[in-house]
Amino acid sequence: MTADPLTPVLTKRWLSPQSWRLATYEKLEGYTALRKALSGTPEQLVQLVKDAGLRGRGGAGFPTGVKWSFMPPNEDKPHYLVINADEGEPGTCKDIPLMMADPHSLIEGCIIASYAMRVHRCFIYVRGEALHPIRRLNSAVREAYQAGYLGKNILDSGYDLDITVHAGAGAYICGEETALLDSLEGRRGQPRLKPPFPAASGLYAAPTTVNNVETIASVPYIVNGGAEWFRKMGTEKSPGPKIYSISGHVERPGQYEAPLGTTLRQLLELAGGMKDGIPLKFWTPGGSSTPLFTAEHLDVPLDFEGAAEAGSMLGTTAVQVFNETVSxxxxxxxxxxxxxxxxxxxxxxxxxxxxxxxxxxxxxxxxxxxxxxxxxxxxxxxxxxxxxxxxxxxxxxxxxxxxxxxxxxxxxxxxxxxxxxxxxxxxxx
The missing domain is CATH 1.20.1440.230 (NADH-ubiquinone oxidoreductase 51kDa subunit, iron-sulphur binding domain)
Structure with a gap:
């Protein structure tokens, strides 16, 4: 592993005073990636994300650049980008803090991704119970419109984009992308039969890409840093940084950013070790819908391949830690x-x-x-x-x-x- 686990990328602004404000964001390289992206072509951006090897951070780990390339090049129908911010997996808490502390990184990522896929309408679907992040996002979207980063003719590029923040009604099933699209259309959230896949027939039966918050928030850093820089973190097949949510019997539960491939042993060090020194019994690598691991799996690399080889899944990197007192x-x-x-x-x-x-x-x-x-x-x-x-x-x-x-x-x-x-x-x- 070449990167120091404590070098923050996605979380670098989180502790800045009023980190959610546009003024703070602009002071810390905010919207510089957007200017750079708009000077290139959509095809160049899709290729950049492919070269960087960014994979979906919502659990499935599908290559993001490949997903973007499924969007048809013609614009006979509107194209939509939908951000899945319906974080409902037990133990998962990475997207909500990201939207709370640094909503502009998500918005900038949305604009770049929308430009890359010729999208002019983007929806951010947030879990209904998460009132505070919804307010933060709405405020950040207003700031972005006022500053000319959203709306008509963004930064005199001739490119238009509107973003709508939509609050869900608190159903876990709406984290599934097609159920989310049904909910967004005003229907009961239930999964659709696939095919057709959203890339061909998604929101309002038009070509649609659904991405996770953390995936899209990674995009501005890739545009600014380049594919090679991004690949220096993480592993060969799972590059980049990742936010791990650690909860349960640890001394300091919370969000810890580390390169993909970090082990639970290393994460426990960051989180101050097991609470009260009671030994580890079992843990989940990616939320409660991933197969359990035991104390024998302390050194499994937590990337998409490592978790799968050991018999589980990386999922949303919601690391729930349980000590020997738990049945x-x-x-x-x-x-x-x-x-x-x-x-x-x-x-x-x-x-x-x-x-x-x-x-x-x-x-x-x-x-x-x-x-x-x-x-x-x-x-x-x-x-x-x-x-x-x-x-x-x-x-x-x-x-x-x-x-x-x-x-x-x-x-x-x-x-x-x-x-x-x-x-x-x-x-x-």
Missing amino acids: VPWAVMKWTKFYEHESCGKCTPCREGTYWLAQILERMVEGRGTEEDIDTLLDICDNILGRSFCALGDGATSPITSAIKYFRDEFVELCEKNRARSPELVGAS
Whole structure:
């Protein structure tokens, strides 16, 4: 790893006084990348982002430049850029602080990305409960219009762009890009059947690109620094810096920017180590919909390849850390109840599957489970995985299957306690 984990890129303005104001942003290289981008062609910008190797920071890790290149070159239909700021994954907290502390970096990224894809209308879809970032963004958009960075003929380039900040209504499913587009059109947020993909038929059936906040906020730095500079951070296949959200049993929970490929051992050092010195038991590398890791995985490089090779996913880099005081079946039950509640109900495997998973786990945690329940859980997971409309179903199975893989004895122990209590219960009745 060539970059020092403490060299901030995405978070470099976060601690500046009134970092969310245009005046502060302009003092710290703000909107210099936009001027540079507008002097080039859209094709050059798409190629630059491809060369930099920027990958989607929302969880999927799809190459951003490739995604941009799917946008058709002709403009017979309007083109749209939609920013997915519906941050709802349990444990994830990187986009909201970014919009709070440095909203102009997102807006500048939006303008550059829109120019690269010949977009004249951009929407930022923010999670409805996040009132403070919505206000900050709206204020920053107003400042950008007043300064001539948005609207007609931006910086005398002949290029026009309007940005609309849209507040969602607090549904986790709207983090899925096609459900987000349905919600943005005023309908109930439910995933669409793909194909057609948004690049061909997205918002209002027009060509649309959906990108994550952190992905787009990285773009101005790439324009200013260049592809080679960006590739000096992170790993060969996963270049660049990343904001890791660390929560749970650590001394200093928070957002830590580090190059992709950083390990949990290094992140724990940044976060002051395990809280009260109680040893690590299990953790999630990318939010609760990614398979669990254990203390054995402390040195897994947290990039897209490293996490996958070790049997999980990088996801949103929401690192939730749990010490030895936490019951694994209890934690998994809590997450599963969340997925049951947030399932949109459109497809049967997810709607029925999450309901039954939550029922069985609740019964087991209450001490009324049997060993057959463990096999039933795995069987239900097998019937959900790969069979639901979107990734919510798949995500709901990940913590369960990985928990049983690494901590089966804890589930068995709950069942044995139940068996030991059963004769007493029979006698009592």
